[in-house]
Amino acid sequence: MPDVPENLLAGRRAIDGLLGVELLEDWEWFNEKSFWVLKCSLTIDSEHPYVPSKTIWFITVDPIYPEGNIEFYPSKIGGLATTFQHQNNNRDGFPDLPWRTGNICLHSQFHHIGQFCITDEPLDDPHMRIKWRFERALAWLMAAARDELVKSGDPFELPHIPLSPRLDKSVLFIEDPVSFESWSKIAVRMGFVEFVTLNQQPSVVFPTSFKSMAGETLFRPNWGNGITENGSRGFQGLWLLLERPPILPVWHIPNNWNELKTVLNDQGASITECIKPLKQQLKREPALFLIGFPIMDRIGDELSQIHWTAIELPTSATKDKTKRIKANYVGHYDKAYMKEDGEVPWLKTENCHYSRVSVRGKLHKEVVENEVLLIGLGAIGSLIAEQLARAGHSKIALMDQDIVAAGNIVRHTLGLESVTKKKSQAIHDKLLLISPHLDVDIIEEVFPPKNEKNIKAVKRYPIIIDCTADRELRYQLGAFPWDQNKLFITIALGFKAKRLYFFSVIDESFPVETFNNLIQPWLEKEKPEYIDDGFPREGIGCWHPIFPARVDDIWMLASAAIKQLEQTILSPLEAPQLIVFEQVVESGNFVGIQKLLNE
Structure with a gap:
């Protein structure tokens, strides 16, 4: 292991005696990831069912400290086990790492804008920057324990969705308060959706028509003629509109099929029933499944917009005899391709309504x-x-x-x-x-x-x-x-x-x-x-x-x-x-x- 840089030693000394912080393991170099790791426990007063009083964390720091990234990851043993607001999806992640994937957001408000902005984080101070992050982590935990990570008036934050690394598709949609009013008048909550792609970029997908199961057109997004007239290959998928976001406590998007089935069942929907109309298509090719839900602009506001998430349902077309299923029995598809612990293949979705993209x-x-x-x-x-x-x-x-x-x-x-x-x-x-x-x-x-x-x-x-x-x-x-x-x-x-x-x-x-x-x-x-x-x-x-x-x-x-x-x-x-x-x-x-x- 290389010698620990003096800047990191100075940062570690700065947290000595910090109330609620206990050092469990000193700096260790992770060669596979090319960063330094510190193992600590954080202790707060908590009676929250998902926030233990004492939690264990791994802190990863770039070797160019005090510059570079500093991230706090929950330990797989003794750490937070679910996902909260202002946190990445907190799943097990890589089996060879001792921490989960749910690093918490401790950045300054303007972090993503770049270096030419005002921030109260002491970015150039090796003595104080890590301490500043630890103080933010303790404050984050206390807010989580009091269910105060988001407050009235805060911008609404969607749960972090772990995208499938095997898929490169993106689904672009357009929704706003006007289209929300249109959806509020539609009693149907499930049906077919027609998609088109672009000739120049077939991995970008646009929904162009939402229909009932009987084929009646219910809603058409207002795309420009570049999409409606020049979109290439059209294909069909499914849409399902829920009453609320499909999340598990506290703010956890389903990672596996069992979790997804649970949240859909809680809202009166069955994914097995949903896919029945697509069984013939799934024999030939994958199909897209849009899951929508209403959201608000800010916490405490009225619901004002539909947001769509997307899943790619796997095809049953395979040469693997062990995975062949009976064409007329959807239950076999469920068992073979939606195993309880199988990863849900989430796709990237983005609302590109003009009011959203034009804020830049x-x-x-x-x-x-x-x-x-x-x-x-x-x-x-x-x-x-x-x-x-x-x-x-x-x-x-x-x-x-x-x-x-x-x-x-x-x-x-x-x-x-x-x-x-x-x-x-x-x-x-x-x-x-x-x-x-x-x-x-x-x-x-x-x-x-x-x-x-x-x-x-x-x-x-x-x-x-x-x-x-x-x-x-x-x-x-x-x-x-x-x-x-x-x-x-x-x-x-x-x-x-x-x-x-x-x-x-x-x-x-x-x-x-x-x-x-x-x-x-x-x-x-x-x-x-x-x-x-x-x-x-x-x-x-x-x-x-x-x-x-x-x-x-x-x-x-x-x-x-x-x-x-x-x-x-x-x-x-x-x-x-x-x-x-x-x-x-x-x-x-x-x-x-x-x-x-x-x-």
């Missing part, structure tokens, strides 16, 4: 709910499209019949897999993989459209964004019979992407002359720059100049354009306005972007 960052609601027609999907147009999609936009139509060339990839959002595809189709496919809530349409014409259907489609969009930098197209925008006011926005890059031009106006047609008058002084200002530097050419043969601009400059200015786009939609001005974002360079060093107004 989103545009204003009024912005994302506006439908947009985006013309031009070059470097700047593709970035505008992608940022709108990632920020939660709900409806985008694309117009660009150009073909993706290899040279485009240098500063485009697309990759080599898109070369030879139409830009509109390639961007369409990419956007649908970004957001399951987004509806993306393609208008298969060059502007202005000639087809009557496309003319009507173009006219329905209240916001028209031109990213082509095409003089002729602007004249076409001005001549097109829009029939009503539109918010017109033109986004274009200056030479070498030193500037970005953002023009906006509310009008019944695009005011070409006004735009030209506003932009012309800036073009005159840039003229000496491109005369001096010249334009590069791509390839050999007839000379065709290529617009020079680095990818970092384009992407930076595109982000500025999105911010201005949000501001323009929220506070539109009817009068024409040209805003210029200009890179500021001092003594050869980039220092930022300045915003210039030219009305």
